[in-house]
Amino acid sequence: MARGDRRPTLETVAARSGVSRATVSRVINDQPVAPSSRRAVERAIAEVGYVPNQAARSLVTHRTGLIALVLPESSTRVFSDDQFFPRLIQGVSQELDDEDEQLVLMLAGSEASRDRIERSAVAGRVDGVMLASLHGTDPLSAALAKSGIPVVSNERVLGPVEVPSVGVDNRGGARTAVEHLISSGRRRIATITGPQDMIAGMDRLDGYLDAVGGSQEPVVAAGDFTRVSGEAAMKRLLDEDPGIDAVFAASDLMAEGALHVLRQNGSRVPDDVALVGFDDITRARYTEPRLTTVSQPIDGIGRHLASQLLRLIAGEPVEPAITLTTELVVREST
Amino acid sequence: MARGDRRPTLETVAARSGVSRATVSRVINDQPVAPSSRRAVERAIAEVGYVPNQAARSLVTHRTGLIALVLPESSTRVFSDDQFFPRLIQGVSQELDDEDEQLVLMLAGSEASRDRIERSAVAGRVDGVMLASLHGTDPLSAALAKSGIPVVSNERVLGPVEVPSVGVDNRGGARTAVEHLISSGRRRIATITGPQDMIAGMDRLDGYLDAVGGSQEPVVAAGDFTRVSGEAAMKRLLDEDPGIDAVFAASDLMAEGALHVLRQNGSRVPDDVALVGFDDITRARYTEPRLTTVSQPIDGIGRHLASQLLRLIAGEPVEPAITLTTELVVREST
């Protein structure tokens, strides 16, 4: 940077290269400019180390170059060793990498931070918002949608507002998993559910119910996707119904918790009890025995979320809902 | 929002409440205003749903209310199931929660994204930057420091620039871990190292070397903190030196990988080989056997990083380096 305290501005560059500020601006924004002017401006920019002031730019363009991924979760789950969020972010990043948009992650655990984020978005601090892992009829989606800022969500949004969404076939995946248990001869299949205020939790339970259908009474224990909830649920199942010969857990983490309890209980997996998870986190290949699970393309969700949002920001039409497919990965636990 | 397409501005509120824009501004910024004016303004704000335009604000205040946490990592590690980053973020969030600053996470995996982030920061898009998990003499720290934007880093920064840092006593923690192995009778102790271009990797190796000292020849296998590198390193150790009776892995993930290989090899832990990790990730309590490890206060690092940066932004003096202590947690693997 040249001497002096102040950062150089358009004015600095214009003076130094002998053109008007408008011409400098055109060079920066890749608009038609005479080659000689362009060269002079580019040299001046390099010499003084000019970087455009983003606030000034945003003020007139109404664009910030920032896209927010908002996770309305208490830190408990975002920061559990669930791999959902990291993989989602990875997918989003891939899609954004070629764009001129910078991904910005915002955590909305507390009420205060939710307010702050809502105001941030409405204040035009970001060009658009991706919502992930909504619970129930989260007011955030409605508030943002109403404000007119582009919003997309993973999983369909409960409530009155229309927000374009990207999800996976939770119900079909769960059904396939349980059908696999049935077809391998299991007759007393329990499920450990995810939270029933989330689409993923609700749909995976529905898939289980679809599959067991008339063949047996449903055996259901509630969980919340975390490992500890899986442990607690498995203990309850063992107490209440020792005849269980298979468990479908709605997340791999819960399956891992269940596995832990089964081992302590002296039950062999899969000999005594078969076990299927959902997610296919990395660690599913490292449990003993390795976990059969329903693989979902989390990075694909991220990519689609980002591309849908970019379209929305560009004013292009988007599909109201995209559903990606899941795949049963059979390993050793069934 | 009132009818019309445009979002309301200060002007809108001023007109509606019968005061000047300056007075509205003062109300918004909690400056002295006559109670009656304040009431009128607040009512008008509520009625029209006014939210200040952040870009306009930043342009004059030179503050954005955004603080960046920059992770100069390929997604490989940030998104491994290492728990370092999530816990760091958690700590940072705690500290920032009461401030009027919004945390924004930026991933600098690719060269392109590093450039974008550097320009973002310099363009004044954020008030300050926290750097985490630097490798080698990362040019990003120098570039940011030179630009004059407030920067802090976790672990001390290699290279010519002075960046205030917050780290843990990696060396002391590693030394304690290995001394624990020695004092429990182990005589042939190997280490699986972290990357040697990172402070944490280098210092933990030094701690190991401190402890084994003259009592035995060092037995060193290189890793990079990931589980797969731990597996590979353990295989090499087993091949080259079957007499090993203990391993200090510089991360829990590598310890987990090592454990996997030891089990496949038929080695009992801790009977045949004792194993210590570093980090104390949640999962260290779920391995079979549960893992003895060096616990480090990752959320504490996050909190201190944030508070140091806030001081820097406020123009207050900060300590050049803060070092937090670690603690050996003895479980079943030793």
Place this chain on the structure above:
DNA sequence: CTGAAAGCGCTTACAG
């Protein structure tokens, strides 16, 4: 292709 000028929506001395 280029420049002068207006304007984006705020904050902040400066007077009063």
Place this chain on the structure above:
DNA sequence: CTGAAAGCGCTTACAG
């Protein structure tokens, strides 16, 4: 306590 006015640093019609 309050208002008129300048200014933050850009972009963008509008003329030429």
